[in-house]
Amino acid sequence: LRMDEAARRLSDTTEPVLAIALACGYSDPSAFARQFRQTSGLSPIRYRRRAQQSRSGRRDEHDPEPG
Numbered sequence: 001l002r003m004d005e006a007a008r009r010l011s012d013t014t015e016p017v018l019a020i021a022l023a024c025g026y027s028d029p030s031a032f033a034r035q036f037r038q039t040s041g042l043s044p045i046r047y048r049r050r051a052q053q054s055r056s057g058r059r060d061e062h063d064p065e066p067g
Contacts, residue, residue, distance in 0.1 A: 003039040010044055011051035017044045026063070 002024045009020045021032035021044075036044050 002026075003036060006044070007040065007047065010048040015049075020044070049062055 006024045018029050021029045026032035
């Protein structure tokens with residue numbers, strides 16, 4: 001549930017990752033990032049970037065083609 005909330009906040013807000021980590025019960029932002037990456041397969045920053053790009057229809061040139 002904490003990671004679901006973190007993903008929602010990363011997608012829907014511009015809150016800093018540190019603030020999201022703290023709001024989701026993590027006092028260590030590194031532990032939060034590690035757990036988020038294990039859960040989602042992406043770092044929190046990359047997850048946010050992809051969510052924003054999918055809303056705008058753009059793709060990061062560093063991300064591989066979907067498929």
